[in-house]
Amino acid sequence: MSANKKLPPLSPAQLTADVVIFTVDDGELKALLINRKEPPFSGELALPGGFIWKDETSSQAALRILKSKTNVDNVFFEQLFTFDAPDRDPRGHIITVAYFALVPSDILRSAALKENTTLLSVKNISKLAFDHKEILIYAIKRLRSKLAYSNIAYSLLPRLFTLTQLQDIYEVILGHTIDKRNFRKKIASLDIIEATNQKQTGGRHRPALLYKFKKRGFTELEEPVF
Amino acid sequence: MSANKKLPPLSPAQLTADVVIFTVDDGELKALLINRKEPPFSGELALPGGFIWKDETSSQAALRILKSKTNVDNVFFEQLFTFDAPDRDPRGHIITVAYFALVPSDILRSAALKENTTLLSVKNISKLAFDHKEILIYAIKRLRSKLAYSNIAYSLLPRLFTLTQLQDIYEVILGHTIDKRNFRKKIASLDIIEATNQKQTGGRHRPALLYKFKKRGFTELEEPVF
DNA sequence: CCAAAAGTGTTGAAACTACACCCATGG
DNA sequence: CCATGGGTGTAGTTTCAACACTTTTGG
Numbered sequence: 001m002s003a004n005k006k007l008p009p010l011s012p013a014q015l016t017a018d019v020v021i022f023t024v025d026d027g028e029l030k031a032l033l034i035n036r037k038e039p040p041f042s043g044e045l046a047l048p049g050g051f052i053w054k055d056e057t058s059s060q061a062a063l064r065i066l067k068s069k070t071n072v073d074n075v076f077f078e079q080l081f082t083f084d085a086p087d088r089d090p091r092g093h094i095i096t097v098a099y100f101a102l103v104p105s106d107i108l109r110s111a112a113l114k115e116n117t118t119l120l121s122v123k124n125i126s127k128l129a130f131d132h133k134e135i136l137i138y139a140i141k142r143l144r145s146k147l148a149y150s151n152i153a154y155s156l157l158p159r160l161f162t163l164t165q166l167q168d169i170y171e172v173i174l175g176h177t178i179d180k181r182n183f184r185k186k187i188a189s190l191d192i193i194e195a196t197n198q199k200q201t202g203g204r205h206r207p208a209l210l211y212k213f214k215k216r217g218f219t220e221l222e223e224p225v226f
Numbered sequence: 227m228s229a230n231k232k233l234p235p236l237s238p239a240q241l242t243a244d245v246v247i248f249t250v251d252d253g254e255l256k257a258l259l260i261n262r263k264e265p266p267f268s269g270e271l272a273l274p275g276g277f278i279w280k281d282e283t284s285s286q287a288a289l290r291i292l293k294s295k296t297n298v299d300n301v302f303f304e305q306l307f308t309f310d311a312p313d314r315d316p317r318g319h320i321i322t323v324a325y326f327a328l329v330p331s332d333i334l335r336s337a338a339l340k341e342n343t344t345l346l347s348v349k350n351i352s353k354l355a356f357d358h359k360e361i362l363i364y365a366i367k368r369l370r371s372k373l374a375y376s377n378i379a380y381s382l383l384p385r386l387f388t389l390t391q392l393q394d395i396y397e398v399i400l401g402h403t404i405d406k407r408n409f410r411k412k413i414a415s416l417d418i419i420e421a422t423n424q425k426q427t428g429g430r431h432r433p434a435l436l437y438k439f440k441k442r443g444f445t446e447l448e449e450p451v452f
Numbered sequence: 453c454c455a456a457a458a459g460t461g462t463t464g465a466a467a468c469t470a471c472a473c474c475c476a477t478g479g
Numbered sequence: 480c481c482a483t484g485g486g487t488g489t490a491g492t493t494t495c496a497a498c499a500c501t502t503t504t505g506g
Contacts, residue, residue, distance in 0.1 A: 008277075008279045008280070009279060009280040010240060010241075010277050010278065010279060010280060013241055013278075014236060015236075015239055015321075051236050052236065052239075053234045053235060053236060054234070054235040054236060055312065057310050057311065057312060058308065058310050058321075059310075079307060079308065081305060082284065082305065082308045082323050084283050084284050084285075084323075085283060086281065086283060095241075095284075097308050097310075162485085163485085163486090164484075164485075179469075179470070179471085180485090180486085180487095181470095181471085181486090181487070181488080182468075182469070182470085184486085184487085185468095186468095200485095202478090203477075203478080203483075203484070203485090204477065204478035204479060204482075204483060204484085205475095205476070205477055205478075205482080205483040205484040205485070206475060206476035206477055206483085206484065206485045206486075207476070207477065207485080208484080208485055208486090209485085209486090388458085389458085389459090390457075390458075405496070405497070405498085406458090406459085406460095407459090407460070407461080407497095407498085408495075408496065408497085410459085410460085411495095412495095426458095428505090429456075429457070429458095429504075429505080430455070430456065430457090430504065430505035430506060431455075431456040431457040431458070431503070431504055431505075432456085432457060432458045432459080432502060432503035432504050433457095433458080433503075433504065434457080434458055434459090435458085435459090
C-alpha cells in the first residue's frame with residue numbers, strides 16, 4: 001500500500017469464486033462438478049463457480065454458488081487459496097478465490113440429479129477445465145489436514161450417525177484403514193461427540209447406537225485423529 | 227464459472243498484495259512495518275504492500291515488494307489469505323492477497339534502517355492501518371503451525387547456527403519454553419540439520435558447535451516439533 | 453578461578469499399536 | 480441357525496516430560 005509517484009499500469013483482473021464441494025459417499029471421496037455448456041472448455045468438467053458480483057465479497061459469492069447447487073449453507077466452508085496464474089483462463093486475466101465446503105452425501109446426491117451436474121469420485125477425475133484440477137488437489141490436501149485436526153466431519157454426516165459411519169469418513173479421506181477399537185478410544189477421548197439413546201434400524205445385524213456431535217460448528221483440536 | 231444469461235454487474239475491485247515479513251530478533255517475534263506518509267491512514271503503521279501491476283501475478287507483486295524492502299528473495303514465502311471485506315479500504319473496493327515471508331534478523335535489521343520502515347515486536351503492535359492487524363494475527367497463527375510442522379526455521383537463521391539459536395526461534399514463536407535436552411533429541415530425530423566442524427567464536431563460555439540445515443528449502447514434517 | 457553458556461542420559465508416565473471374541477438383529 | 484456388522488479390553492512398545500551436572504572458553 002505504499003504510494004507511488006508515477007503509477008505503473010494496474011492489473012485489470014476480473015474476479016471469480018470457485019467452490020470445491022466434497023462429500024463422502026459409498027466409500028469414496030467425491031466432488032460436485034459441472035459439465036460446461038459454453039466456452040471456454042465447453043463439454044469439459046469444471047468446479048462450480050462464477051463471477052463475483054458488485055457489492056459482494058468472494059465469500060458471499062462462494063456461498064451463493066454453494067447454495068445454488070446444494071440448497072444448503074450451514075455447512076463447513078472456508079477459503080482455500082487464490083489462483084491467479086496469468087494463463088489460467090483463456091478469456092484473459094481472470095483470477096479466482098477458491099473455497100471448499102463439506103456436504104452430507106444424501107444432500108449432494110439429490111443435488112447431482114440436476115442437469116449438467118455430477119458427483120465424481122476424486123480418484124476418477126483426470127482432467128478439469130481451467131486450473132481446476134490444481135485447485136481440487138490443493139483442496140484435498142487441506143481437507144486431510146483439517147479433518148485430522150478438527151471436528152469438520154460433522155459437516156459430512158447427518159445429525160445422528162453411527163461410529164462406523166464416522167470411521168468411514170476418516171478412513172476414506174485419510175486414505176488408510178484404522179483399527180476399530182483404537183478409533184473409538186481416540187474419538188471418545190476427544191470429547192466432541194456424545195451417544196444418544198437411539199439406535200440405527202434396518203440392518204440384518206445388531207443395531208448400532210446413534211451419536212451426535214456436541215457442537216455442529218468448527219472446533220479445532222489439540223491432537224490429531226490418526 | 228457457469229454462464230449467466232443476464233449478467234449481473236461484476237465487481238470492479240482493484241487488487242493489492244501485502245506481505246507480512248517476520249523475523250526473530252533479540253528474543254522477540256518482530257514484523258517489518260511501514261510508516262505511511264500519504265492518505266489513507268497517513269501517519270499510521272501498515273504492512274508493506276502495493277497494487278498489483280498489469281501482467282503480474284499476486285505472488286510476483288508480493289516478491290517484488292519483499293525484495294524492495296529487504297533485498298532478499300530466496301527466503302520462505304507463501305500466500306496466506308485473500309482479504310476482501312467491502313469496507314477494508316476507504317478508497318473503495320480494493321481487495322488484497324496477503325503473503326508472509328521469513329527473513330533472518332541481521333538482514334531485516336539493516337532493512338529497517340530505511341526511512342519510514344520499522345521493525346516492531348508483535349507484542350507491541352496495537353493498531354495498524356486498514357485491516358492489517360487482522361492480517362498480522364492470521365499470519366502469526368499460520369507461522370506457528372508451519373513452524374511446528376516444517377523446516378521453515380531455516381529461513382530465520384544464517385546458514386550456520388547453533389542449537390541454542392534454533393531453540394530460541396521455536397520458543398519465541400511457539401510462545402513457551404522447551405527443555406534443552408528434549409529439544410535436541412527431537413531435532414536430531416527429525417534429520418533435518420547436520421553438524422559442521424566449525425564452532426561459534428567470541429563468547430566468554432564454551433564455544434557452540436555450528437549446524438546447518440540439510441536442505442534450505444521448504445520441507446514438510448510428519449510430526450510436530452513441540 | 454569465576455561466570456556463562458554448551459553439552460549430555462535416565463526414569464516414570466502417557467500414548468500408541470496390535471490383536472480376537474461375543475452380541476444383537478433380520479432373514 | 481446363520482450371516483452381518485456392532486461392540487468391547489489388554490499387553491507390549493514407543494514416545495514424551497521432567498530433571499542436574501560436567502565441560503569449555505574468555506576475562
